[in-house]
Every structure is written in C-alpha cells, then in structure tokens.
Amino acid sequence: MSEVEKVFISGLHEKLIEDKVIDESQLDPDFRKEIIKFGGKDVMTCLQCGNCTGVCPISLKIEYKTRTTIKYCQFGMKNATLSTRWVCATCYRCYEHCPADLNPAEVMIALRHIGIREGIIPPFVKRAASNLMGHGLTVRPDESILKEREKIGLPELPQSKPDWESVKEEVVTIIKTTKYDRLLGIRGDEDVSE
Ligand code: SF4
Ligand code: SF4
Structure with missing residues (x-):
C-alpha cells in the first residue's frame, strides 16, 4: 500500500491510499x-x-x-x-x-x-465444453437429475432418445473441425472440477 496526494482542479488536495499501484x-x-x-x-x-x-x-x-x-x-x-x-x-x-x-x-x-x-480458462467453461463433447449437453445428466425430472413430471432428456448419438456425433464433428477442443485442452471424457 502507498499513500499518494491527489490534487483536484478546484485546488483541493487529498491524501489517498493506493492498495494497488500499476506501473x-x-x-x-x-x-x-x-x-x-x-x-x-x-x-x-x-x-x-x-x-x-x-x-x-x-x-x-x-x-x-x-x-x-x-x-x-x-x-x-x-x-x-x-x-x-x-x-x-x-x-x-x-x-x-x-x-x-x-x-x-x-x-x-x-x-x-x-x-x-493465454491459457486463462475458468474450470466451469472447460467443464461445460467437456460435457458438450462427451454428452451433447453442457450439463452432465446424472442419475439424480434424471430422477428429479421424473419426479416433477418433466419429459425425458433428449440424450435418452435413439437418435441422440448421431446428434452428439455432429456436435463433436463441429468441435473438432473448429479445433475448439484443442484450444480448450479437452477430450470430452475428463472430470473437470472447480
Ligand atoms: S463503452 Fe460504456 S462507458 Fe464507454 S461510451 Fe459506451 S456506454 Fe459509455
Ligand atoms: S452482461 Fe450484457 S450489459 Fe453486461 S457487459 Fe455483458 S453484454 Fe454488456
């Protein structure tokens, strides 16, 4: 921390404490x-x-x-x-x-x-991208989510439908073609935690 003196246009002087000095x-x-x-x-x-x-x-x-x-x-x-x-x-x-x-x-x-x-990638972004590659959805659908959906009467997730694998393949093709996976350093099967 350092103390600096600020002079305003009005002529007023004020002592300020700078906690972060950038040179x-x-x-x-x-x-x-x-x-x-x-x-x-x-x-x-x-x-x-x-x-x-x-x-x-x-x-x-x-x-x-x-x-x-x-x-x-x-x-x-x-x-x-x-x-x-x-x-x-x-x-x-x-x-x-x-x-x-x-x-x-x-x-x-x-x-x-x-x-x-620059390699500054928050874990939540990596996790969402990895889930997208691995499951076709940014949030990994685990057992507890599926049970909760059933309990409150929500329809099945699209991933449980027969054509979902081909949808996922298309998503993965786009990700690989754009080199999004290499940019983020993901494979689609990692467990990314905060
Ligand atoms: S970027 Fe924000 S601060 Fe700058 S001119 Fe636009 S609205 Fe104003
Ligand atoms: S959240 Fe919306 S308003 Fe705020 S910086 Fe982002 S685009 Fe702009």
Whole structure:
C-alpha cells in the first residue's frame, strides 16, 4: 500500500491510499489492437459515460464493471481484464445504450478469445465444453437429475432418445473441425472440477 496526494482542479488536495499501484511495465500498448483482431471495436472511442455499467444486469455481481473494464483496456491493463469477463451474459444491453457505438459486449467476447489463447480458462467453461463433447449437453445428466425430472413430471432428456448419438456425433464433428477442443485442452471424457 502507498499513500499518494491527489490534487483536484478546484485546488483541493487529498491524501489517498493506493492498495494497488500499476506501473508502465505492466501495461501492454498493443492490447487494444489485439482486441480489434479478435472482433472488438477500438476501445479508445469509449467516452467513459458509464451507461454500459448502468444497464448491465450483472454489474452488481462483478469486481470490474463494464465501463472499468473498457478503461483498463484503454490503458493496456491486459492481465487485469482477462480473468473476469466470463460472467458477461452477452445480452448486448450495453451495446444498445452505448453513445460511442463501441459495443462493449463484443469487447468482452474478444477478451475471452484472448484469455483462452493465454491459457486463462475458468474450470466451469472447460467443464461445460467437456460435457458438450462427451454428452451433447453442457450439463452432465446424472442419475439424480434424471430422477428429479421424473419426479416433477418433466419429459425425458433428449440424450435418452435413439437418435441422440448421431446428434452428439455432429456436435463433436463441429468441435473438432473448429479445433475448439484443442484450444480448450479437452477430450470430452475428463472430470473437470472447480
Ligand atoms: S456506454 Fe459506451 S461510451 Fe459509455 S462507458 Fe460504456 S463503452 Fe464507454
Ligand atoms: S453484454 Fe455483458 S457487459 Fe454488456 S450489459 Fe450484457 S452482461 Fe453486461
């Protein structure tokens, strides 16, 4: 922790305690170009108005809000942004309310692309992808789920139908053709836990 003195335009001086100091060596000047390469728009067009955070349905649940994430991207704070973006629901509300037409949702998706290539993959993502390969569903349907469904009168899961294996094969073909399995480092039969 360090103490810094902040001087406001009004002339007011205030002592602030900085618990995290980031110096230039931790910044990546090419980060904004990398975001563009993976489908995001130029984060430098962001006005920092905060609309995106205001309308984001998960903003109260996440450490870095949408506007803050975009600001960090502007600064090139790559490491601070990559691990937190998986909770974005890609609902695109931020896009609808962004006066700069930046589309923060696409920036979040680009951060995921970059994160995966840096090996930053949350276990829940790996588990969902592995289940998709192994079972054709992102949630592994175990005995307890099947019993509970029966108890409350829900229909059988599609995986218990005769043509489900061919559906699963198609899913696996798409995953292998796009090299999604290699990107995530999954085979479809692993037990991925948190
Ligand atoms: S709404 Fe758009 S311009 Fe405003 S802070 Fe969010 S990304 Fe930036
Ligand atoms: S797309 Fe993501 S960041 Fe944008 S409002 Fe929806 S949940 Fe929030």
